[in-house]
Amino acid sequence: xxxxxxxxxxxxxxxxxxxxxxxxxxxxxxxxxxxxxxxxxxxxxxxxxxxxxxxxxxxxxxxxxxxxxxxxxxxxxxxxxxxxxxxxxx
Numbered sequence: 001x002x003x004x005x006x007x008x009x010x011x012x013x014x015x016x017x018x019x020x021x022x023x024x025x026x027x028x029x030x031x032x033x034x035x036x037x038x039x040x041x042x043x044x045x046x047x048x049x050x051x052x053x054x055x056x057x058x059x060x061x062x063x064x065x066x067x068x069x070x071x072x073x074x075x076x077x078x079x080x081x082x083x084x085x086x087x088x089x090x
Contacts, residue, residue, distance in 0.1 A: 003046060003055030014038055015046070 007014050015036035022031040035047025045056040070081040079086040 001048075001053040001055065003057065005046065005055065005057055012039075018044070020044075 005015075015038055018035060018037045020033045021029060024030050031049065033044060033047055033049050035044035037044055044054075047054055072079055072081075072086070074086070078089050080089060081087075
């Protein structure tokens with residue numbers, strides 16, 4: 001199978017390679033999945049087993065959020081600014 005998820009080269013990479021193996025009680029292989037998984041998403045949008053292969057394409061989503069935090073070290077107490085008030089990290 002050929003697949004193109006239409007994702008450019010990113011650093012860090014959007015996908016990482018994962019192999020999931022399910023064993024019988026006697027430690028023989030019951031199922032094996034090899035595929036590419038996005039960070040933080042426990043699913044295989046791209047993958048292959050002994051019997052089938054699948055892929056995805058053109059899944060244009062907002063998958064990156066950037067937060068800018070203002071922090072300070074006030075005599076050993078590290079704090080962050082939230083709604084104009086300094087809060088201690090817990």
